[in-house]
Amino acid sequence: MIFIKSYLKIENNFTEIDSYNGKLSDDFYIEGALVIKINEVPIITTENWDLIDQLWSYLVDGLKSVSVNNSFQSYFPDQP
Secondary structure, three states: OEEEEEEEEEOOEEEEHHHOOOOOOOOOOOEEEEEEEEOOEEEEOHHHOEEHHHHHHHHHHHHHHHHOOOOOOOOOOOOO
8 A cells, every 4th residue: 555645844843735724935945745655664754855846746757757667766856
């Protein structure tokens, strides 16, 4: 089973994106995290937070690449 949840980083706390109603402090750099578990094994956690909108974009592009049998690798958007 695959578990995926998106979070926004609001004032150094992670809030589920589905339950957030407020304004973003910067709508160009949206900090957040993905939590991805496969068979209850953590793959990505909130410790790996970054720019959540860009991270999702990278992952979607990667899934499109893998779906046509191409390889894919990526870094987190705002990490060295």
